[in-house]
Amino acid sequence: MSDQSESNGITPEANAQHAQKMAKKKAARDKIMATKTEQRGLLIVHTGKGKGKSTAAFGMVFRCIAHGIPCAVVQFIKGGMATGERDLIETHFSDICQFHTMGEGFTWETQDRERDVQHALAAWAKAKELIKDPDIKLVLLDELNIAIRYDYVPVADVIAFIEAEKPDDTHVVITGRNAYDDLVERADLATEMSLLKHPFRSGVQAQAGIEF
Amino acid sequence: MSDQSESNGITPEANAQHAQKMAKKKAARDKIMATKTEQRGLLIVHTGKGKGKSTAAFGMVFRCIAHGIPCAVVQFIKGGMATGERDLIETHFSDICQFHTMGEGFTWETQDRERDVQHALAAWAKAKELIKDPDIKLVLLDELNIAIRYDYVPVADVIAFIEAEKPDDTHVVITGRNAYDDLVERADLATEMSLLKHPFRSGVQAQAGIEF
Numbered sequence A, B: 001m002s003d004q005s006e007s008n009g010i011t012p013e014a015n016a017q018h019a020q021k022m023a024k025k026k027a028a029r030d031k032i033m034a035t036k037t038e039q040r041g042l043l044i045v046h047t048g049k050g051k052g053k054s055t056a057a058f059g060m061v062f063r064c065i066a067h068g069i070p071c072a073v074v075q076f077i078k079g080g081m082a083t084g085e086r087d088l089i090e091t092h093f094s095d096i097c098q099f100h101t102m103g104e105g106f107t108w109e110t111q112d113r114e115r116d117v118q119h120a121l122a123a124w125a126k127a128k129e130l131i132k133d134p135d136i137k138l139v140l141l142d143e144l145n146i147a148i149r150y151d152y153v154p155v156a157d158v159i160a161f162i163e164a165e166k167p168d169d170t171h172v173v174i175t176g177r178n179a180y181d182d183l184v185e186r187a188d189l190a191t192e193m194s195l196l197k198h199p200f201r202s203g204v205q206a207q208a209g210i211e212f
Helices: A002-007 A012-034 A053-066 A083-092 A113-132 A144-149 A155-165 A181-186 B002-007 B012-034 B053-067 B083-092 B113-132 B144-149 B155-165 B181-186
Strands: A043-047 A071-075 A097-101 A138-142 A171-175 A189-197 B043-047 B071-075 B097-101 B138-142 B171-175 B189-197
Touching: A012 B113, A043 A053, A043 A181, A053 A071, A053 A083, A053 A097, A053 A138, A053 A171, A053 A189, A053 B053, A053 B083, A071 A083, A071 A113, A083 A097, A083 B053, A097 A113, A113 A138, A113 A144, A113 A155, A113 B012, A144 A155, A144 A171, A155 A181, B043 B053, B043 B181, B053 B071, B053 B083, B053 B097, B053 B138, B053 B171, B053 B189, B071 B083, B071 B113, B083 B097, B097 B113, B113 B138, B113 B144, B113 B155, B144 B155, B144 B171, B155 B181
Parallel strands: A043 A171, A043 A189, A071 A097, A071 A138, A138 A171, B043 B171, B043 B189, B071 B097, B071 B138, B138 B171
Antiparallel strands: A189 B189
């Protein structure tokens, strides 16, 4: 190992300089972190046209599972996707994470608006029940933004319910492209995933482990 | 349920219109999807200043685990973070996912450049070994972009190795802010996570299940 670091040309002086710079950075960071004392349930939104919105949200669900924090998932639209996550959770962690798939697939698969609306409203009713449950600390509402955009679930109802009924220590995570500005405005943490490059453009099909 | 959908004012005409529109959309989509026939290992990059880069990458790891696809993780920098994922994988899925934490924490925590370089180069050596292993189909190089930005690992080496040595059916996922343009250019799938809102700004501390 020492050969490798020497070949990188690190002199004792450079090392001392680095240590000093990083000590300063750490002091500044520690000072900032000391002001971050609040613990509370967040409204989190993942939106944008890029990938990773649902994947990152499921990552949070797995983090909760890892910490033994009871959580729940409601899938609003793509019942056919995230099958990997669903199988894994239902097989191994159903005691700590409820999984409700309430949609039947993308809207262009069902082609039946009335049925889609019924499913979305049933999913929203289930979501409200889970959010109000004081034992559940994180609820993922996967692809709710799509159901809102199609006017299946009114955005005003979602915001009003979360403001009035969400317990202080419960996190709610909402995913889906085209999040309403009102919802982003109300969120504690909002992230936009943007596409820089996508392999679909070059003829690669959806693959297990990556897309689903 | 029918009461709810009626109260949404859906007439049979609107329903028929919706079905027609969605049938068109489905036909267009099916036509596009039919051209997506290739299956191959991708170079995937998650970058940007927003959250979700590592979380979404770990989400892919859990998808692989769910599908029984052997995978591996090398953590380049933040040995202290992603503890939830590490515990969960080591406790339940160590037979299918190797987990190597090679860094000791953020650079401002260690304040020792030479030791950081040694750790980063050891991590990169482990990464190369895992990528070349034909049994492992997805390798997550978590926070490699940080190690590259600090000049701990040369970006040219990373690109050259992946182009020459990565098996065709192996996915490599690289995370971390400030990805080099060269790496993004070479990626099959690249996503930028941007911050729209962050609770750190309002005094909320990092919380289990959300940040780690």
